[in-house]
Amino acid sequence: MSTLHAQNLHWQVAAAHIVQDISLHVAQGELVGLLGPNGSGKSTLLRMIYRTLRPHSGCVLLDEHNVWRGSARDNARVMAVLAQESSSEFDLSVRDMVLMGRTPHQSPFARDSDEDFRIVAQALERMQAHTLSERMFSTLSGGEKQRVLMARALAQQAPFLVLDEPTNHLDVRHQFELMNLIRGLGLTTLAALHELPLAAHYCDRLYLLKNGRLAAQGTPAEVLTADTIAQVYGVRALVHTNPRTGKPLIEYLPDELL
Numbered sequence: 408m409s410t411l412h413a414q415n416l417h418w419q420v421a422a423a424h425i426v427q428d429i430s431l432h433v434a435q436g437e438l439v440g441l442l443g444p445n446g447s448g449k450s451t452l453l454r455m456i457y458r459t460l461r462p463h464s465g466c467v468l469l470d471e472h473n474v475w476r477g478s479a480r481d482n483a484r485v486m487a488v489l490a491q492e493s494s495s496e497f498d499l500s501v502r503d504m505v506l507m508g509r510t511p512h513q514s515p516f517a518r519d520s521d522e523d524f525r526i527v528a529q530a531l532e533r534m535q536a537h538t539l540s541e542r543m544f545s546t547l548s549g550g551e552k553q554r555v556l557m558a559r560a561l562a563q564q565a566p567f568l569v570l571d572e573p574t575n576h577l578d579v580r581h582q583f584e585l586m587n588l589i590r591g592l593g594l595t596t597l598a599a600l601h602e603l604p605l606a607a608h609y610c611d612r613l614y615l616l617k618n619g620r621l622a623a624q625g626t627p628a629e630v631l632t633a634d635t636i637a638q639v640y641g642v643r644a645l646v647h648t649n650p651r652t653g654k655p656l657i658e659y660l661p662d663e664l665l
């Protein structure tokens with residue numbers, strides 16, 4: 408089981424309320440998208456959920472356990488994270504970078520086992536990054552780095568995934584491949600996304616932030632309406648229904664910015 412309940416999360420800096428009283432849940436096996444314009448609070452909210460930024464109020468429950476009460480190590484066994492901040496400061500080979508995903512499963516000072524190496528190789532293969540194993544992480548392109556960081560999250564073998572802009576830096580084909588892979592994993596997943604068409608096609612439900620508050624929540628068809636896109640993003644769009652999937656198809660009208 409893996410179900411997330413974030414309740415009344417709030418974070419502020421000085422007088423600025425960056426995340427205001429947000430509650431959300433992700434049911435077992437659901438892929439839930441977190442949307443919102445730049446600076447709307449997506450990363451701040453995710454960092455409270457993945458135990459990097461302590462909420463000023465509210466709580467985060469994963470299967471009824473408060474993630475802020477247990478140890479970071481216990482948490483890493485149940486929650487894998489692809490964070491937005493680049494880890495380019497790590498001067499590690501790609502293999503060692505992905506091996507870091509195994510740390511929560513190893514006893515202190517234990518050496519990497521054959522099983523760890525097998526899991527790492529499999530994760531790299533899944534992300535089509537196995538040919539990069541010997542390279543230094545810092546020398547990779549943006550998209551290659553992103554795929555390696557995703558491989559590290561997969562190697563962690565946690566039932567709950569938190570992904571902050573997983574398709575960042577990826578070309579359109581790799582975006583679809585990654586989203587297909589995430590869907591296929593069947594894990595409980597919360598992902599911040601910028602591409603509304605990807606969110607419309609892949610997510611079960613969406614939460615849309617504006618200025619640190621929830622502007623809309625529901626299925627893609629409920630959230631991604633032309634009115635809501637106009638109000639939250641200031642962009643005019645036509646929203647059609649994909650005749651094959653029944654999901655929203657978004658056509659932007661960039662000459663009619665609001």
Ligand SMILES: Nc1ncnc2c1ncn2[C@@H]1O[C@H](COP(=O)(O)OP(=O)(O)OP(=O)(O)O)[C@@H](O)[C@H]1O
Pocket residue numbers: 420425443444445446447448449450451452
């Ligand atoms: N430590 C901090 N001090 C001051 N302001 C902060 C701090 N952390 C976040 N902010 C501000 O809070 C707002 C929300 O930031 P956040 O990174 O959560 O947005 P986001 O929705 O993830 O944006 P993006 O789509 O650009 O990644 C921004 O205006 C940011 O500058």
